[in-house]
Structures are given as structure tokens and as C-alpha cells.
Amino acid sequence: MLEINNYNSAILKDISFSLKQNENLIILGENGAGKSTLAKVLSNLISNDNVKLFGENIDKISDLKRAKLINYIPPKLSIFDEYITLKEFLELSSIENIDNEKIEKIISLLKLEKLENRYCKAFSSGEKQLLLLASSIMHNAQITIFDELTANLDISRLKEVYEIFNSDLLKQKIIITHNLDLANALKYKILFIKDGKIEFFDEHENFFTNENLQKFYNNTILKLENHLVVNL
Numbered sequence: 001m002l003e004i005n006n007y008n009s010a011i012l013k014d015i016s017f018s019l020k021q022n023e024n025l026i027i028l029g030e031n032g033a034g035k036s037t038l039a040k041v042l043s044n045l046i047s048n049d050n051v052k053l054f055g056e057n058i059d060k061i062s063d064l065k066r067a068k069l070i071n072y073i074p075p076k077l078s079i080f081d082e083y084i085t086l087k088e089f090l091e092l093s094s095i096e097n098i099d100n101e102k103i104e105k106i107i108s109l110l111k112l113e114k115l116e117n118r119y120c121k122a123f124s125s126g127e128k129q130l131l132l133l134a135s136s137i138m139h140n141a142q143i144t145i146f147d148e149l150t151a152n153l154d155i156s157r158l159k160e161v162y163e164i165f166n167s168d169l170l171k172q173k174i175i176i177t178h179n180l181d182l183a184n185a186l187k188y189k190i191l192f193i194k195d196g197k198i199e200f201f202d203e204h205e206n207f208f209t210n211e212n213l214q215k216f217y218n219n220t221i222l223k224l225e226n227h228l229v230v231n232l
């Protein structure tokens with residue numbers, strides 16, 4: 001259960017909504033709308049007393065407990081140790097004991113065997129995003145927020161990530177994306193933010209109507225069969 005009440009800042013305006021336990025969410029909105037800022041507020045990277053996690057005020061929860069409850073995955077991997085390998089990164093992603101069997105399973109699931117003992121700093125953008133996904137599965141928080149995880153993934157990787165999002169491998173998920181086809185296929189609840197304000201918060205089927213696509217995307221999106229494509 002996640003709740004935010006009347007959050008205001010220079011960027012976000014009167015933000016209130018709640019998610020039930022295990023209810024997943026997609027956050028949409030144009031560049032600069034406030035999506036990443038909202039994610040940082042929800043995970044207390046921007047500290048506040050407007051968010052409640054499972055009934056408790058986020059700023060009153062200990063760091064360890066908060067890490068178990070919510071995990072923000074940023075758009076880009078930051079490496080503080082240039083000699084850290086993928087396997088070592090995954091070992092550090094566990095909150096509790098290091099589970100080597102789980103690490104091997106995740107490496108195999110995401111087909112990362114070739115990268116296992118290589119230094120993360122040299123990974124391509126897409127490989128770094130797969131590492132972030134693997135790390136989030138190791139961390140296994142109650143709620144994971146992905147900020148543009150799929151931005152650099154090729155089509156077959158995108159499909160694999162879609163399947164992971166569609167499975168129960170991760171618990172509750174909040175996904176920030178510009179990929180409307182992914183948002184449409186996942187069928188999560190939708191939150192659309194514009195200029196720091198929530199313009200839409202409801203079920204998926206009420207968002208992806210031709211009327212809304214016109215309203216929120218100014219005729220730049222076409223619905224072809226059940227897919228959304230950019231009208232170039």
C-alpha cells in the first residue's frame with residue numbers, strides 16, 4: 001500500500017493518489033513533466049512527510065526497512081568502483097544474505113553469462129539497464145520503481161523485460177516509460193502527469209481510448225489493431 005497526500009513543490013503540484021498492495025502503475029508524461037521527481041518523492045530520495053508506505057510515514061521508517069519496502073531504479077547505472085564486475089554488483093544488491101544460487105538464476109534468466117565476470121563500467125547502455133533489472137530482482141523490494149528501464153533495449157530484450165514485468169518475479173511495480181506500446185500491453189493502472197500535475201489516474205482501459213490519445217498526445221499517436229505507433 002502506497003499513499004501520497006497533497007504533495008507540493010516547485011515542480012509537482014498537489015499530488016495525491018494511492019495504490020493498493022500489489023497494484024502496479026505506469027507513469028506517463030512528456031519530457032520534463034515531473035515523472036522522475038515524483039518517483040524520487042515516492043521513494044524519499046526527495047525527503048517528505050506526504051508519503052505513506054504500508055501505513056507508515058516514509059520519513060519515520062528506518063533506512064533498512066525503507067530499502068526493503070521501496071527501491072528506485074534510476075535511468076542510468078552509477079558505478080562507484082570501476083573494477084566491480086556484474087557478479088559482484090549483484091552480490092552487493094542483496095539486502096540480506098548473499099544468495100549465490102539466486103544470482104546464477106538471474107544471470108541465466110537475463111542471459112548475462114558472458115558479462116558475469118566483466119567490469120560493469122565498460123557495459124553498453126542496454127547491458128547496464130539489464131544489470132539494473134537484475135539488481136532490482138536481487139534486491140526484491142515490496143515496491144520497485146523503474147525509471148525508463150527499457151530506453152536502450154533492443155526489441156528482443158524489450159520483449160524479455162515485458163515478460164518479466166508481466167510475471168510475479170518482482171512484487172509491486174511502478175514503471176516510468178515513454179513506450180506507449182509497453183504501457184498498453186502491461187495493462188497496469190495509468191498515471192499521466194503534465195506540468196507537475198496529475199491529469200489522469202485510472203485503469204488502463206480508460207486511458208487508451210482514441211479520445212484520450214488525441215487529448216494527451218495531440219494526434220501524434222495512432223492505434224493500429226492493438227498497437228500504438230508514432231504518427232511520423
Ligand SMILES: Nc1ncnc2c1ncn2[C@@H]1O[C@H](COP(=O)(O)OP(=O)(O)OP(=O)(O)O)[C@@H](O)[C@H]1O
Binds near residue numbers: 011029031032033037
Ligand atoms: N534538482 C532540480 N533542480 C531544479 N529543477 C529540476 C531538478 N530536477 C528536475 N528539475 C526540473 O523539473 C522538471 C521535471 O523533471 P523530471 O526529471 O521529473 O521530468 P521527467 O518527467 O522525468 O522528464 P523526462 O521524461 O525528460 O525524463 C524539469 O523541468 C526539470 O528540469
